[in-house]
Amino acid sequence: MGNIVRWDSQNGSKTPHWGYFMQGLAITTILASAVDRMSGRLQTPSILSISWIQKASSVGEAFLPIFNSHFQLADVYGNVFSVLRQWQDGVCRWLYESFPAVMKHLPGPHNKIFSLFDTILDFISQEVKRHKKDLDRNYPRDYSDTFLIEMEKHKESDLGFTETNLALCSLDLFLAGTETTSTTLQWALVYLIKYPDVQEKVQAEINRVIGQTRLPTMADRPNLPYTDAVIHEIQRMGNIVPLNGFRMAAKDTTLGGYFIPKGTSIMPTLTSVLFDKNEWETPDTFNPGHFLDAEGKFVKREALLAFSAGKRVCLGEGLAKMELFLFLVGLLQKFYFSAPDGVELSTEGVTGTTRVPHPFKLADVYGNVFCIRLGRHKTVFVSGWKMVKEAIVTQADNFVDRPYSPMVNRIYSGNSAGLFFSNGKVWRRQRRFAMAMLRTFGLAKNSMEQSICEESRHLQEAMEKEEGEPFDPMPLLNNAVANIICQIVFGKRFDYSDHNFQSMLKNLIEMAYLEGSMWALLYDAFPALMRHLPGPHNGIFCNSKSLEASIRREIERHKLDLDPSNPRDYIDTFLIEEKHNRRSEQGFEEGNLVLCCLDLFLAGSETTSKTLQWGLIYLIKNPHIQDKVQAEIDRVIGQTRLPTMADRPNLPYTDAVIHEIQRMGNIVPLNGFRMAAKDTTLGGYFIPKGTSVMPNLTSVLFDKTEWETPDTFNPGHFLDAKGRFVRRDAFLPFSAGKRACLGEGLARMELFLFFVSLFQKFCFSTLDGVELSTEGIIGATRTPYPFKIYAKAR
Numbered sequence: 002m003g004n005i006v007r008w009d010s011q012n013g014s015k016t017p018h019w020g021y022f023m024q025g026l027a028i029t030t031i032l033a034s035a036v037d038r039m040s041g042r043l044q045t046p047s048i049l050s051i052s053w054i055q056k057a058s059s060v061g062e063a064f065l066p067i068f069n070s071h072f073q074l075a076d077v078y079g080n081v082f083s084v085l086r087q088w089q090d091g092v093c094r095w096l097y098e099s100f101p102a103v104m105k106h107l108p109g110p111h112n113k114i115f116s117l118f119d120t121i122l123d124f125i126s127q128e129v130k131r132h133k134k135d136l137d138r139n140y141p142r143d144y145s146d147t148f149l150i151e152m153e154k155h156k157e158s159d160l161g162f163t164e165t166n167l168a169l170c171s172l173d174l175f176l177a178g179t180e181t182t183s184t185t186l187q188w189a190l191v192y193l194i195k196y197p198d199v200q201e202k203v204q205a206e207i208n209r210v211i212g213q214t215r216l217p218t219m220a221d222r223p224n225l226p227y228t229d230a231v232i233h234e235i236q237r238m239g240n241i242v243p244l245n246g247f248r249m250a251a252k253d254t255t256l257g258g259y260f261i262p263k264g265t266s267i268m269p270t271l272t273s274v275l276f277d278k279n280e281w282e283t284p285d286t287f288n289p290g291h292f293l294d295a296e297g298k299f300v301k302r303e304a305l306l307a308f309s310a311g312k313r314v315c316l317g318e319g320l321a322k323m324e325l326f327l328f329l330v331g332l333l334q335k336f337y338f339s340a341p342d343g344v345e346l347s348t349e350g351v352t353g354t355t356r357v358p359h360p361f362k363l364a365d366v367y368g369n370v371f372c373i374r375l376g377r378h379k380t381v382f383v384s385g386w387k388m389v390k391e392a393i394v395t396q397a398d399n400f401v402d403r404p405y406s407p408m409v410n411r412i413y414s415g416n417s418a419g420l421f422f423s424n425g426k427v428w429r430r431q432r433r434f435a436m437a438m439l440r441t442f443g444l445a446k447n448s449m450e451q452s453i454c455e456e457s458r459h460l461q462e463a464m465e466k467e468e469g470e471p472f473d474p475m476p477l478l479n480n481a482v483a484n485i486i487c488q489i490v491f492g493k494r495f496d497y498s499d500h501n502f503q504s505m506l507k508n509l510i511e512m513a514y515l516e517g518s519m520w521a522l523l524y525d526a527f528p529a530l531m532r533h534l535p536g537p538h539n540g541i542f543c544n545s546k547s548l549e550a551s552i553r554r555e556i557e558r559h560k561l562d563l564d565p566s567n568p569r570d571y572i573d574t575f576l577i578e579e580k581h582n583r584r585s586e587q588g589f590e591e592g593n594l595v596l597c598c599l600d601l602f603l604a605g606s607e608t609t610s611k612t613l614q615w616g617l618i619y620l621i622k623n624p625h626i627q628d629k630v631q632a633e634i635d636r637v638i639g640q641t642r643l644p645t646m647a648d649r650p651n652l653p654y655t656d657a658v659i660h661e662i663q664r665m666g667n668i669v670p671l672n673g674f675r676m677a678a679k680d681t682t683l684g685g686y687f688i689p690k691g692t693s694v695m696p697n698l699t700s701v702l703f704d705k706t707e708w709e710t711p712d713t714f715n716p717g718h719f720l721d722a723k724g725r726f727v728r729r730d731a732f733l734p735f736s737a738g739k740r741a742c743l744g745e746g747l748a749r750m751e752l753f754l755f756f757v758s759l760f761q762k763f764c765f766s767t768l769d770g771v772e773l774s775t776e777g778i779i780g781a782t783r784t785p786y787p788f789k790i791y792a793k794a795r
C-alpha cells in the first residue's frame with residue numbers, strides 16, 4: 002500500500018490521508034496524469050476526445066484520445082483507499098475546481114460544459130412553457146405535466162416542486178437516461194461483432210422463439226435465456242459507469258476497519274464489483290456463461306451491480322433493462338452485424354463519467370498520414386512500417402529535426418540543447434561524439450560486457466535477499482540499469498542503498514513520466530498560463546534542476562583529478578574535448594555537458610529497465626516459453642559460467658523471445674517528435690515546413706501487414722522453420738534513420754546479458770490468483786502496472 006496513501010493512525014484506527022504526495026511510479030502516474038478515477042481499474046482521462054476530422058486540402062485534423070490506460074489499484078492497495086479528490090475528474094475539471102476564479106474568465110474547453118448545460122436547459126424551459134399553456138389537470142400526459150400538477154399542490158413546501166427544479170430533474174433524466182443506455186447498446190455491437198458465434202447463437206434463439214416477423218415483447222424474455230445472459234454479460238463487461246456516483250459519509254463511521262470522517266467523499270467503485278475475482282469465474286473474459294446454469298437456464302448474479310445498489314440505485318433501472326432487451330432483440334432479429342474489413346474493434350473504452358467504445362483505431366479509418374491537434378499544435382501522425390520508413394529513412398533529411406517546445410526550451414535553455422532535443426550542427430557533432438564515446442568505453446573493448454555482468458551479479462544478490470518472498474522488481478531493475486549509465490557517464494557504479502543514487506533515480510523516474518504526460522502537453526499548449534499555475538508540471542522543472550545539480554557535482558569532482566591522457570568516462574572525454582575545442586557552436590561547453598548527461602540518463606535508464614520488466618511479465622504469463630528459454634540457456638551456457646555476447650548466435654530462441662518482448666512491450670509507443678525541415682509531401686499529403694511529425698512506432702510494431710499475429714506474444718515472429726533467428730524489417734523499437742536511438746547497441750547488450758543471467762539463475766512467477774496485466778500506463782514510455790513476483794533460485 003506504501004506509495005499511494007499515507008495512512009495515519011487515529012483513535013487506534015486508520016485514516017486515509019487526503020492529498021499527500023508519495024513516492025514511486027504509481028503515484029507520479031496518478032498525480033501527473035491527473036488521474037480522474039478512483040476505481041478497481043483506474044482509467045486515466047482522455048481529455049483529448051475526437052472532435053472533428055476533415056481530410057481536406059492538405060491533411061485531416063482530429064483530437065484523439067491517446068492517454069487512456071487502466072490501473073489496477075485495488076489489487077495493490079486493498080479495497081479501501083483514497084486519492085486526492087481534486088485529481089479525480091480530468092484536467093478540465095481539475096483546473097476549474099482548483100482555480101474557479103481564474104478559469105471563469107479564461108477561454109477553454111471547460112466553458113463548453115457550461116454552455117452545453119445552458120443549451121439543454123433552454124430547450125427544457127421551452128418545453129415546460131409549452132406544457133403550461135395546454136395543461137389539463139385531469140389528463141397529465143407526461144413527466145412535465147405530472148410535475149406541474151404536483152407543483153400546484155406543494156406550493157408552500159420545500160419538497161423540490163419548483164419550476165427550476167423541474168428543469169433540473171428533466172435535465173438529469175436526459176443525462177442519466179440517454180448516454181448510458183445508448184452506450185450500452187454500442188458495447189453490445191462491439192461484443193457481438195467480436196464474438197460472432199455468440200451473435201449467431203442469439204439470433205438462432207430469437208428465430209426459434211419469436212421468428213422473423215412478429216415484434217419482440219417483454220413476455221419473450223423468460224423464453225430467451227441465452228439472449229438475456231448475453232445482455233447481462235454486455236452490461237458487466239461494458240462497465241458503463243466505471244466508477245459510480247459519488248457518495249458522502251453522512252456521519253463519522255468506519256469501513257473495512259478504516260475511520261471515515263463525516264463529509265468525506267466515498268466512491269463505491271463499480272468496476273471492482275463487475276470484475277471482482279471472487280465473484281466471477283472469468284472476470285476479464287466476455288462469457289455469457291456467467292449468467293447460465295448447467296442446463297442453460299438464466300441465473301441472476303449478486304455482483305452484477307451495473308445499476309449500483311441500495312437507496313441511491315439507478316432510478317431508471319427498469320426502463321433501461323426494457324430498452325436494452327427490446328432494442329437489442331429487435332436489431333438482432335433483423336440484422337447481422339460486422340466491422341469493416343481489416344478493422345479490429347477495441348474493447349478498451351474512452352473513460353469519462355461513462356466508458357464509451359473507442360471510435361476504432363485512427364489509422365484504420367484515416368489512413369497512414371493524418372493530422373491531430375495536440376493543444377495548440379498540429380502534429381502529423383505517420384503510421385505503418387512502409388510510411389514510417391518513407392518518412393524517417395527515405396526522406397531522412399527532411400524529418401531529422403525535433404520541433405520547438407516551450408517546455409523543452411525552459412529545461413534546455415542556452416545555445417545547446419543536449420542530445421535529444423538539439424538540432425543542426427550541434428546535434429550532429431554531439432551525436433557523433435556520444436556514439437564514439439560509447440564505442441570507446443564499452444562496446445569495442447568488451448569492458449561494457451564485463452560491467453553489465455558484474456551488475457547482473459549485484460542484481461541477482463538483491464533478488465536472493467528477497468528470500469522467496471514476493472517483491473516489486475521495478476526498483477531493482479532501475480538500480481541495475483541506471484548503474485550502467487553511471488559507469489559510462491560518471492565512471493563508477495553506486496551501491497543500491499546509496500542515498501544520492503536513490504534520489505537521482507527518483508528524480509529521473511518522475512521527470513521521465515511527467516515529460517510524457519498530458520501535463521507536458523498542457524504546458525506546451527498554454528505556457529504563459531501554466532508557468533504561473535501550481536500543478537505537477539512544475540515537477541518537471543524541479544526534477545530537472547535536482548538532476549542537473551547532481552551531474553554538476555560529478556563534473557566538479559572529475560575536474561579535480563582529470564588526466565588528459567587517460568580519460569575515464571564520458572565526462573572526462575567531454576572536458577578534454579572542451580579544452581581543445583572552445584567553439585561553442587559545436588556544443589562543447591559545460592552547460593551542454595550537463596544536458597547531454599541528463600539525456601543519457603533520461604533516454605538510457607528507464608527504457609531498458611521497463612523492457613526488462615515487460616520481459617518478466619511476458620515470461621511469467623507464458624511459463625512454457627520461460628521453460629524453453631531456460632532449457633536453451635542450460636544447454637548452451639550451463640548453470641555456472643556467466644553469459645557473454647558471443648553466446649547470442651547460439652541462443653536463437655532466447656534472442657527471438659527478447660525481440661518479441663521489445664515488440665509487444667512497445668516501450669516508446671509514439672517515438673521522438675520530428676519536424677519537417679522543408680515543405681515536402683508524404684503519402685500524397687502536403688506537409689509544410691515546420692510541421693511536427695510523429696512517426697508512430699506502435700503502428701509499426703503492430704502493423705497487420707508485417708506481423709503474422711500482431712496482437713499475440715509470439716517469438717515465432719523472429720524464427721524460421723528451422724528455429725533459426727530471423728531479423729524483421731518492421732522491428733523498430735529503437736526507431737530508424739539518422740535520429741534513431743543512439744544507445745541501441747548498448748541497450749541490446751544490456752537486454753541480452755541481464756535477461757539471460759536472470760533466467761539462468763531464477764524461475765519467475767507471480768502471486769497465486771493474480772493475472773499480470775499486459776496493458777501499460779502510457780506516457781513517453783509504456784510502463785507496466787506495478788506488479789509483484791517470486792524469484793525462485795533454480
Ligand code: HEM
Pocket residue numbers: 420421422432600601604605606608609612668669672673674734735736737739740741742743744745747748
Ligand atoms: C530498450 C531500450 C531503448 C529503447 C526502446 C530506445 C528507444 C529510443 C527511441 C524510439 C528514440 C527516438 C528516436 C527517433 O526520434 O527516431 C530514442 C532516442 C534516443 N535514445 Fe534510446 N532507447 C533505448 C535505450 C537507450 C540507451 C541505453 C541510451 C543511452 C546510451 C539511449 C539514448 C538515446 C538518445 C540520446 C536518443 C536521442 C537520439 C537523437 O535525437 O539523435 N537510448 N531511443
